[in-house]
Amino acid sequence: MSDSEAGETDDERRKRGRAPDPILPGQEPPKRVVPKPVALSFWLWIATGLTLIAGPAWLQIGRQQVIDEYSRQNAVQPDPALKVDPARIVEGVDVLIRNLFVGAITFALLFGLFAYKAREGTRSARAVLTGLAIFLALVGVFLLGGALFVVIATLIAAIALILMYLPSVADYFPKVGRELP
Secondary structure (H helix, E strand, C coil): CCCCCCCCCHHHHHHCCCCCCCCCCCCCCCCCCCCHHHHHHHHHHHHHHHHHHHHHHHHHHCHHHHHHHHHHHHHCCCCHHHCCCHHHHHHHHHHHHHHHHHHHHHHHHHHHHHHHHHHCCCHHHHHHHHHHHHHHHHHHHHHCCCCHHHHHHHHHHHHHHHHHCCHHHHHHCCCCCCCCC
């Protein structure tokens, strides 16, 4: 260890692309001060995931209305070849809700995991969250036709992203150079 490395904090070592000092048995881990925008962003990512889960939950509550609407549209279908068996409509709505739940839970878990890592100062977690938010926005607009809960979740995610890219927190996500010292 050189003289320049002696007495450095973990954050200073991270800025230089180095790993933090190991924590020995019986030692307390150093307290990290998380900037307030990053801490708020973490909770907004959690809220984004919960909002996504609320969408399929709301659809499950109104399940019978969805089935009734599809059944009504099926009944007025003029072409008998395009009519669908009512049991298949019920099955299709149930599969749709189940798949939306799986997708929402998956996104919520990913948001939670990477928000946690970003709260620790991991720059790549911030980049992953950016990609997930863009993907969420595209899915919400193009595949789900601007579903209310997805739009709300996308707006919350956008606020969370803005907080993570504020100039005041730039030092918390240090850029690691190509060459390690």
